[in-house]
Amino acid sequence: MIVATTGAAIVLALGLFLAVLKYNPARAAYALFSGAFGSWYAFASGTLVRGTPLILTGLAVALAFRAGVFNIGAEGQFLMGATAAAAVALYGPALNRPLVILLCFLAGSLLGALWAAIAAILRTRFNVLEVISTIMLNFAATYLVSYLVRGPMQEPTHVYPQTATIPAAAELPRLAAVRLHVGFFFALAAAGVAWWVMRSTAAGFRLRVTGANPDAARSAGGIDVHRVVFSAFAISGALAGLAGAIEVQGVTFALYENISPGYGYTAIAVALLARLDAALVVPAGIMFGALEAGAAAMQRDAGVPSVVVSVVEAVLILALLGARSVRQRFREAV
């Protein structure tokens, strides 16, 4: 009931906002919907393709937040994963296709994890707030990619700020007639594994306890909190890095500067909407994938700037926060 009311209120407010700015809300809504769900092609090539990195980065954020680690750095870890995968694909050994793909995945996850490990060391050894350090690392990663694609990794003609196209052996297989690649199924598998680990294993339990109450975890549970925090950072970074690798191998086939339209930030909305539950990250990621795909269509067909999606994301997070707080007070009052 609350969800439906809040949802309706958000849609109405957004329509009003667009109308005030002299856009046509009906046309925008139609373009948004048909861009995301209008046909099997639109759904598979737009919504699911954009949903794939959002599921993986959403998992990264959800796992970290569950452990009480505010990793806002999925964006930078995604970029580093994309960089590693592109580097291995371009300069790595020429093996058979499954091996090359696997090697690129490993490289992407590893560099994503290492990039997150910087923030983990800063937090566990130097007491640096990870919200600040991961944001700083996002900027550093952005400039590093910018340097690489204009410098050592630039394509051979030195005209465009991007790498050469990766060899066919590193490309992910696609479904017939659509742009959906097998990376989507890897994302689903990752969500399944993460859900199982969180629910049914000792490691998942330690992670949840540490997030819920680190002091109790340390004193009553005998848990090495630093170690759990470090693992949470590393796994989170590996998932975001894998998202970057899959984006390069399944969608862009090259590394360039603006390879991520802010997936790492949208991931926060995905994780919160999924209530940090790995299984719910899948529908939440697909929903935001639909929103992103629809927004691109909306900009093309109705002239509405696609950054408006950020407004929707933020309002959604705030509405969820507000609703949770109101519900809590209601319970306290009763």
Add this chain to the structure above:
Amino acid sequence: MIALLSAFLESAIRTATPLGLAALGELVVERAGIINISLEGIILCGAFGALVGASHGGVVAGFAGAIGAGVATAALFAWFVVRLRTDQIIAGTALTILAMGLTGTLYRALYGAAGAALSIATARPIAIPGLSRIPIFGAGLFNQPVVSYVFYTSIPVLWWWMHRTLAGLGLRAVGESPVAARAAGVRLSRVRTLSLLFGGAMGGLAGGTLVLAQAGTFAEGMSAGRGFIAIAIVVLGRWHPVGVAVAALVFGAASAVQYLLQAAGLGLPYQLFLAVPYVLTLAALAGVAGRTRAPAALARPDEA
């Protein structure tokens, strides 16, 4: 040599001003026990407010628009964290995303294709008679836009208010021990809300500085992480007005060195220079954060 030093100082102060303003505002917020991650969004909204104000009514309206937009954003944050007691970090992140989306959408809707060429009245440097004539550093320090003088004066004023008045004592008590402060009759919500609004005004002014005293125009995402750097500066300045001002100046100086090196043309990639403030923040935090103590109740909304 003296001309170079003067240019260096001028550039250092120019970069330090928005960082220092935002950080001094955040300092007050954190001493009240709240960490405002939405500072980044506040600066961005302030910058956009400055554009709207200045394109309608000149520089003064621009600064008014900047402060107004900053306060409005901070009020929204205050409503969530003080009234609804939601998680400060998540609410702050959401507000920053909201600011990016809103300013981006409004900018394209209101200024459209002309955006890039749009330029507005800017705040000219004002030379302070006498002081600006001091040899070596006079011209660098005292021939600045009005916001730099706001920055200078707010350092001692803030120190005096925080450490020598009853209200300042109340603020610090709220950040250290909310329960004791409440028992002593301090109204927690009021202190926290007011300090957030002050932080919003300072952050908005910082955004206005970027538009009115530096770029002369608005660009999407032009806050470029300054809000987060300002939060780091509060840590580096050990939650003290003078320390915060010094840390902001160190950042300004580092950026000035970076501009000089860039201008000297050593053939180094420019992305290296652009990354300097962020890497410097990380390094500085690693050196200082472990050896200093935050207000005891920082980011713990439940303890009240």
